[in-house]
């Protein structure tokens with residue numbers, strides 16, 4: 001289906017993702033603070049990557065996801081610990097920037113000074129989970145993977161959609177019921193891009 005399209009290369013820097021279950025436990029007891037050392041599940045990166053790979057597989061004949069801090073004309077997203085940021089912003093990303101222009105769109109990563117084109121914020125997502133889902137255990141890796149896909153969707157030209165059954169659900173300003181529905185669907189890894197969204201992303205992907 002996508003054999004004429006250029007390969008899609010996505011760089012993800014997930015180094016700042018902590019073990020969120022522990023973060024949640026400490027946060028709910030008021031003990032969490034930035035810089036605290038919390039152990040990290042060594043297999044969580046691969047669990048998150050599987051969600052992302054599955055969601056973007058229909059897009060390109062060749063999909064490569066690299067961990068690390070790649071920059072340039074590839075899609076690049078960084079995980080950032082940001083407890084107490086605007087509680088509705090779980091991530092941010094360039095929207096609809098073509099490959100040749102992507103390099104010019106960048107925010108400097110606060111910790112490394114390297115340009116990035118998108119972020120997801122773990123602390124904010126932890127807030128969502130505490131506020132909206134509450135009970136544990138929660139499959140946080142699926143929620144991270146889906147949030148990463150949402151932000152990369154912006155980079156590939158997608159805007160927001162109203163429905164809680166859509167990866168590009170706007171979240172901010174929506175009803176609490178819809179927000180809970182979206183998080184529950186993300187947790188079950190039950191969301192996927194629509195055919196129209198895939199077509200739109202493919203058209204941007206084939207634009208230099």
Ligand SMILES: [Zn+2]
Nearest residue numbers: 150154160170
């Ligand atoms: Zn968005």
